[in-house]
Amino acid sequence: MEQNIIEKLINELTKLPGIGRKTAQRLAFFILTMSEEDAKGISKAISEVKEKARFCNECFNITENEVCDICSNTVRDRSKLCVVEEPCNILVIERSKCFNGLYHVLLGALSPIDGMTPEKLKIKELIRRVEKNSLQEIIIATNPNTKGEMTAQYIRDILKPYNIKVTRIAYGLPIGGDIEFADEVTLGKAIEGRREI
Amino acid sequence: MEQNIIEKLINELTKLPGIGRKTAQRLAFFILTMSEEDAKGISKAISEVKEKARFCNECFNITENEVCDICSNTVRDRSKLCVVEEPCNILVIERSKCFNGLYHVLLGALSPIDGMTPEKLKIKELIRRVEKNSLQEIIIATNPNTKGEMTAQYIRDILKPYNIKVTRIAYGLPIGGDIEFADEVTLGKAIEGRREI
Numbered sequence: 001m002e003q004n005i006i007e008k009l010i011n012e013l014t015k016l017p018g019i020g021r022k023t024a025q026r027l028a029f030f031i032l033t034m035s036e037e038d039a040k041g042i043s044k045a046i047s048e049v050k051e052k053a054r055f056c057n058e059c060f061n062i063t064e065n066e067v068c069d070i071c072s073n074t075v076r077d078r079s080k081l082c083v084v085e086e087p088c089n090i091l092v093i094e095r096s097k098c099f100n101g102l103y104h105v106l107l108g109a110l111s112p113i114d115g116m117t118p119e120k121l122k123i124k125e126l127i128r129r130v131e132k133n134s135l136q137e138i139i140i141a142t143n144p145n146t147k148g149e150m151t152a153q154y155i156r157d158i159l160k161p162y163n164i165k166v167t168r169i170a171y172g173l174p175i176g177g178d179i180e181f182a183d184e185v186t187l188g189k190a191i192e193g194r195r196e197i
Numbered sequence: 198m199e200q201n202i203i204e205k206l207i208n209e210l211t212k213l214p215g216i217g218r219k220t221a222q223r224l225a226f227f228i229l230t231m232s233e234e235d236a237k238g239i240s241k242a243i244s245e246v247k248e249k250a251r252f253c254n255e256c257f258n259i260t261e262n263e264v265c266d267i268c269s270n271t272v273r274d275r276s277k278l279c280v281v282e283e284p285c286n287i288l289v290i291e292r293s294k295c296f297n298g299l300y301h302v303l304l305g306a307l308s309p310i311d312g313m314t315p316e317k318l319k320i321k322e323l324i325r326r327v328e329k330n331s332l333q334e335i336i337i338a339t340n341p342n343t344k345g346e347m348t349a350q351y352i353r354d355i356l357k358p359y360n361i362k363v364t365r366i367a368y369g370l371p372i373g374g375d376i377e378f379a380d381e382v383t384l385g386k387a388i389e390g391r392r393e394i
Contacts, residue, residue, distance in 0.1 A: 005249055005261050006288075009242040011371065015235055017227050023215070023241050028246070029285045038212055043243040045206040046228055050236040053229055062229060064202050089225045091203075116360050146233055 006032070035164045055087075057131070060105035060122050070094075070103060077101045079136040083126065083155060085109045085143060093141065101139075104129065109147035110154055116147075118154060126155070132161050137165045144171055203229070220350065252284075255326070257302035257319050259284045267291075267300060274298045277331040280352060282306045282340060286293050290338065298336075300328060306344035307351055313344075315351060323352070334362045341368055 013024035031039050054062070056068035063069065070076060070090070080101025084090060088142055090103050106121040140155055142148035148197070156166050171189035173182055182190070210221035228236050252258070253265035255343055260266065267273060267287070277298025281287060287300050303318040327335070337352055339345035353363045368386035370379055379387070 004259075004266055005242070005246050006284075009246045010288075012235075012239040012242040015231070015239065016224055018220070018223070025211055025285060025288060026215070029283070031243055032250055032284075034212070038209075039243055039247040042209040042212065043240045043247075045202070045209040046236055046240040046243075049225070050226060050231075050233050052242075062201075062203050071200055077261075085337050086226070087203075087229075088222060091207075091222060160319050183318060187337045 012044075046103065054109075055105075057104045060087070060107055060125070061090055075100075078133065080139065081126075081129065081135055081137070082141050084141050085148065085151070089141065099139070101137075106142070106151065107144055110151040112145045113152060121151070123155065123158065124150045127162075128158065130164060135164055137167060139169065141165050141169045228242065252302075252304075256300045257284070257301060257304055257322070258287055272297075275330065277336065278323075278326065278332055278334070279336045279338050281338050282348070286338065296336070298334075303339070305337055305349065307348040308344045315355075320352065320355065324355065327356065327361060332361055334364060336364050336366065338366045353378070 008027045009031065010024045013019050013027050014021060014095065016124040019027070028143050029088045031042075041050045052058050053062050054064070056063045056071055056162070057066050058071040059068060061068040061070060077100050080099070081093075082093060082099055082101055083105050083106060084093070085108060086108075090105070093099055093103075104122065106123065106126070108116050108121050110116055110118065129135070138154040138155070138159060144149045152168055156168075159166050164181070164192050170193055171186065172193055173179065173186060179187065199331055203218045205224045205251055206228065207218070210216050210224050211218060213221075216224070226391070228239075247349045249261040250259050251261065253260045253268055254263050254288060255268040259264040260268060262269070270330050275299050277296070278301050279290060279296055280301045280303060282303055282305060284302050284304075287302070290296055291299075301319065301323050303320065303323070305313050305318050307315065307318065326332070335352070335356060337349040339352075349365055353365075367390055368383065369390055370376065370383060370387045376384070
């Protein structure tokens, strides 16, 4: 049987992560019932992102300009730099509204076994920013896992000569979580990091 | 902060069913890393479906032509008609490779409380097909729930005068399932529908 437009859409959608055949089918038939405008909106947003997305010259965030919205925002605190692994991490931190400085995206984490050596990450670029700007604090917000920890320690060590405050985001219990279900490592870190109230 | 292309894509993706903010975010950043070709493929498939999709003149399946691939396929058995609620049901039945006849999509199921009366469904069109063609069997494959059952019985009754064999797909245990987890209604139907082996 020749492949019709619906089958084609289903096949295309299964290329996305976590979208199996059944989900793709459900999405495809939903798209059929959507307004023309909404469906075209999705279609356009996908092609636009591919056509226009590039890395910010300063921080390696995703942007459609030379420099991203955050780096070019004059209201932000230019003395603080938050180091993250991936551009998507910026979105989450921005949503927390707890940080008003600038970012630096490493575009990965150290993992020598996968060939992710320091040269593959945007660490040289980070050092260049530290040298060029008068920064007061580098907040390392890499993931709280082996690779992220290794990366955090590597950056802390490499920044030692610059006499700059380097901090690591806190470990602890997730808000809304339940102590009963916390793993012992997290719980240990939460106790270690306790603060007076 | 102005809405950038990534935020826009994330917002567009959350319009899809079952895609929350986090999934949309994951999809958006995955799309960023996809090959230009793959991403454009998805984008194009979505807009194509909206531009070209229409209902088959014969069976109300989704097609881009006047008559769908199945109705126009001369190899298929034109004496059997399988009645389904939605076009997406055809895909699943086709994948089972157990039916080689034609279909008739009702575009819904009876549900007087929601205003889904027989006139809203493609039942007149079904009767016209029964009158015009020399059919041997109508297989009713509406959903095994209240609305689907009501619809199946309505169609069986309305087709009585035509002296045509009307069958209903079997109820029973799903393959790969476990009797332990079967609900008692399904189990009852499975016992009722037992066959000699």
